[in-house]
Amino acid sequence: MAPTEDGPVAVPWAASARPPSDGVDLEQFKRVMGAFATGVSVVTAIDEGDPIGFTCQSLVSLSLDPPFVALAPSKASTSWPRIARAGSFCVNVLGEEQEKLGRRFAVSGGDKFAGLSWRTAPSGAPLLDAVLAWADCRLELVHDAGDHEIVIGRVLSLGEPRSDTGPLLYYGSEYRRLG
Numbered sequence: 001m002a003p004t005e006d007g008p009v010a011v012p013w014a015a016s017a018r019p020p021s022d023g024v025d026l027e028q029f030k031r032v033m034g035a036f037a038t039g040v041s042v043v044t045a046i047d048e049g050d051p052i053g054f055t056c057q058s059l060v061s062l063s064l065d066p067p068f069v070a071l072a073p074s075k076a077s078t079s080w081p082r083i084a085r086a087g088s089f090c091v092n093v094l095g096e097e098q099e100k101l102g103r104r105f106a107v108s109g110g111d112k113f114a115g116l117s118w119r120t121a122p123s124g125a126p127l128l129d130a131v132l133a134w135a136d137c138r139l140e141l142v143h144d145a146g147d148h149e150i151v152i153g154r155v156l157s158l159g160e161p162r163s164d165t166g167p168l169l170y171y172g173s174e175y176r177r178l179g
Contacts, residue, residue: 037171040093040169041059044089046086051118053079054073054079058071069153071153073149075148076147084151093167095166117129122136
């Protein structure tokens with residue numbers, strides 16, 4: 001059942017692994033959704049003593065009371081299951097000069113932290129140096145969503161945005177800057 005203001009409503013495909021595509025052209029879907037500009041972040045954690053992370057553009061402020069963020073990692077991610085196991089994570093919001101950092105964490109495998117400067121957020125997750133802003137979170141809920149998962153994190157602490165730079169954006173399958 002899917003909730004609405006009037007209560008739950010039945011979603012016919014909710015029990016199946018994936019909803020039907022209903023004939024939607026997936027390449028067109030990518031182009032249309034690519035017209036929605038998003039910010040770029042790197043989600044990090046510590047798993048079995050090792051720092052891990054991935055680039056995330058599917059991030060949203062979800063709730064003020066309690067303070068929740070939502071993100072949507074791919075089920076194909078090798079980093080996400082380790083972050084989920086850690087139980088807490090830090091959302092590192094990237095500034096416009098940090099495209100290389102976004103690209104570094106967007107690849108699968110390898111030591112993404114090699115030679116990288118970071119410190120520990122209150123949860124113990126890596127807080128990357130010089131990010132635009134950050135939110136340290138505890139994992140609250142993971143929900144199946146097709147080829148991704150919807151993750152809700154409770155924000156436990158925050159880092160104010162820097163005033164000397166703008167955000168790094170992702171639009172039309174490319175990194176962009178304001179202006």
